[in-house]
Amino acid sequence: MHENEDSALYDLLVVGSANADLVIGVDRRPAPGETVLGSDLAVHPGGKGANQAVAAARLGARTALLARVGDDAHGRLLLESQQAAGVDTGGVLVGGAPTGVALITVDPSGDNSIVVSPGANARLTPQDIRAAAALFGAARVVSVQLEIPLETVAETARALAPGTRLVLNPSPPAPLPEDVLTACDPLVVNEHEARYILGILGDDTAGAAPEDWARTLLTHGPRSVVVTLGAAGALVADSRTGDCVRVPSPEVDAVDTTGAGDAFTAALAWRLGLGEELAAAAAFAVRVGAAAVTGQGAQASFPTVAEVAAL
Ligand code: RIB
Numbered sequence: 001m002h003e004n005e006d007s008a009l010y011d012l013l014v015v016g017s018a019n020a021d022l023v024i025g026v027d028r029r030p031a032p033g034e035t036v037l038g039s040d041l042a043v044h045p046g047g048k049g050a051n052q053a054v055a056a057a058r059l060g061a062r063t064a065l066l067a068r069v070g071d072d073a074h075g076r077l078l079l080e081s082q083q084a085a086g087v088d089t090g091g092v093l094v095g096g097a098p099t100g101v102a103l104i105t106v107d108p109s110g111d112n113s114i115v116v117s118p119g120a121n122a123r124l125t126p127q128d129i130r131a132a133a134a135l136f137g138a139a140r141v142v143s144v145q146l147e148i149p150l151e152t153v154a155e156t157a158r159a160l161a162p163g164t165r166l167v168l169n170p171s172p173p174a175p176l177p178e179d180v181l182t183a184c185d186p187l188v189v190n191e192h193e194a195r196y197i198l199g200i201l202g203d204d205t206a207g208a209a210p211e212d213w214a215r216t217l218l219t220h221g222p223r224s225v226v227v228t229l230g231a232a233g234a235l236v237a238d239s240r241t242g243d244c245v246r247v248p249s250p251e252v253d254a255v256d257t258t259g260a261g262d263a264f265t266a267a268l269a270w271r272l273g274l275g276e277e278l279a280a281a282a283a284f285a286v287r288v289g290a291a292a293v294t295g296q297g298a299q300a301s302f303p304t305v306a307e308v309a310a311l
Contacts (some may be wrong), residue, residue, distance in 0.1 A: 016049020259298025
């Protein structure tokens with residue numbers, strides 16, 4: 001819980017990327033050197049940071065976004081989407097490079113492949129973080145991902161006000177400084193990210209179970225770890241209680257998984273900021289993630305609380 005309740009104007013401050021998602025449906029992905037035909041192109045607001053902010057706001061969280069977009073049509077699309085969801089965009093910086101773009105293919109099972117051109121996201125600097133001290137002082141929880149420079153993520157961890165919780169989804173995965181790892185509460189990883197980080201840390205857990213990944217990750221500093229398991233839900237591990245429990249997901253028909261992890265993390269971060277225990281917050285978040293895979297695109301598929309309850 002935030003040290004000074006009166007100063008917590010935001011349930012969640014998201015620091016991260018904002019991309020225009022250029023999406024094509026394909027029967028299958030091309031092999032190297034091969035060309036395939038796909039669906040008509042769809043352009044959606046996306047980016048892991050922008051997605052988290054919209055997901056939280058749609059659930060009713062008081063949310064602010066600290067990001068950078070270009071002074072261009074994609075940047076305006078992203079700002080409009082944030083504002084329509086009720087996100088405070090006072091911290092969104094404009095200019096310096098074109099808005100980030102994600103090239104996304106979605107296959108018939110709803111799985112996606114993504115290549116991101118960071119653009120303006122790469123120009124979100126540590127100085128931008130320091131200049132946003134007022135936002136950091138007003139947030140119960142800060143959530144960050146890795147589509148912005150690593151030094152900016154490290155500055156985000158240093159900028160936390162006393163009592164503010166940091167939620168980190170290391171996506172796309174990269175080697176994490178020790179002070180960032182130890183600030184996480186929780187570190188939120190999918191199976192790919194868990195294996196990558198454990199590999200970097202020199203732990204050979206390739207054949208092990210997610211429970212082993214989570215326990216090993218805890219030994220490297222995070223106060224808690226959440227492993228997302230797709231249709232199988234999630235696993236939470238907390239160093240304070242020693243608990244390591246699985247949280248099942250409701251069964252749904254997946255249409256497009258893009259952004260489901262972002263919706264999960266946003267919901268988790270919001271509920272943790274309200275004081276919920278990790279397992280309870282994750283139980284809510286898996287329902288949000290499940291709802292998010294039932295619609296096309298990222299932000300358009302994020303549910304309201306009523307839609308989560310109806311799942
Ligand atoms: O997590 C999904 C997001 O990843 C997409 O919206 C895309 O922009 C990439 O950042």
